[in-house]
Amino acid sequence: MELKPHTHSLQPIARDTLQERVYLRIRQALIHSEFKPGQVLTIRELAQKLGTSIMPVREALQKLTVERVLELLPTRSVRVPVLSAEEFAEICEARMLLEGHMARLAAERADAAELERIEEASRAFLSAKVPSPPTVIQQRNREFHFAIYEAAHQPTMLELIEPLWVRCGPCTVALFVDLGVEKIKRGATTHHQQALDAIRAHRPAAAEEAIIADIRATSERYQKYRREHAEFFASARHPLA
Amino acid sequence: MELKPHTHSLQPIARDTLQERVYLRIRQALIHSEFKPGQVLTIRELAQKLGTSIMPVREALQKLTVERVLELLPTRSVRVPVLSAEEFAEICEARMLLEGHMARLAAERADAAELERIEEASRAFLSAKVPSPPTVIQQRNREFHFAIYEAAHQPTMLELIEPLWVRCGPCTVALFVDLGVEKIKRGATTHHQQALDAIRAHRPAAAEEAIIADIRATSERYQKYRREHAEFFASARHPLA
């Protein structure tokens, strides 16, 4: 605290725990679909792969389980959830309520800098090459949405939304792979454009509507996807019957 | 599974882990305000009081921290949060959005049995003796609200609401103690009655309005309470400055 402003040579160094790094690494792997829906994750295997003891891993897995990103099996092992059509729809219901509200607030409150950030994220999404890996599209899409939600200045609600995205992550990416990235991207572009226009024009109702439409489209795509691959999911659904 | 329906002699026995029991015990203690806002909880002390090793306790505390029921200090100890007026208001914002929506759904969907459960919970709240411990009023109030939300049939959203209540718990009970139970109860009764009437008459908008009004009243009471005790909270707020 005695340091003068210009002496930025000694800033506090990172002091994150091993557990935290393990947590973030697994979380990212889930978002990037490095684990398949239904896959069981064991503590010792992950610990070996990550080069740590089992302690940080078991705490990281518990953290992800509390956030409902991972699912607790009756054996107390954890696995990547295979969301049923109903579960996915329910999460989307919650997302529509929360994210629609956040979009509304963003349209009311966004200042110039925040608007610029949103537009930048939108450009990044649009400029993604069409034959991109699904995780890239997913990432850009995520950044666009959260640029909006951060402009709502409601950190508590933002923290509620985050885990919902991670929970949808593995199944959404699986969906992307199956349907093809270009179709997904084309669908989202319209809603993104509408949302951006609404926020720019400070029209809260229109912004909420656009975001809700975007989420609803995802939800309906997943319903269709599940119906068409019912037999595949039937096997992954109950590995313990 | 081969057992006949009438042989209820051998049902599956409880197989919860020690960690789970510890978690529930601490959680209940928080709801019942056995810990004060700002109090630091240490692993070893709790372990000794509960008669276990430190392992179950440290996992239970982490669980509560992930749920934001407890707060992580820079030293990585945890403490019962002292919610600032702004933080409390933000949680209430989220609660109004989510719980208002659930009340709306309940008014649309509640069947006779669910309506009966709500009315029962309402009676229990009203019949609570006025000089009751604050935790009893809090408990009855909670049961009334959740009887409504369960009738909405949205388990995912219900899981989002639950931690918000636990987070408010310690500060709300402190508020009850300070303001007096009868004043709180009198204020809530009106809103409860309005909510119940609206659900019974299947009027979603009115139900949402009543629940939002109830939460807003709590929020405003806390604002007032904080302003009047600013000097007390100033000390508890930054125990590490």
Add this chain to the structure above:
DNA sequence: TATCAGTACTTGTGATCACAATACCGTCCC
């Protein structure tokens, strides 16, 4: 008397061990 160094103690993190429950797999018998 106020300040600072030094020490003992507290606390969370991470590793390792012990154990019970479960899952897996080969074998044997019908």
Add this chain to the structure above:
DNA sequence: GGGACGGTATTGTGATCACAAGTACTGATA
């Protein structure tokens, strides 16, 4: 050939230990 049985490996839970970082108390000194 197929299903039941039994042994082995795997897995999560809980306890204990080792350690580094931080805190508080103590005593000496200016």
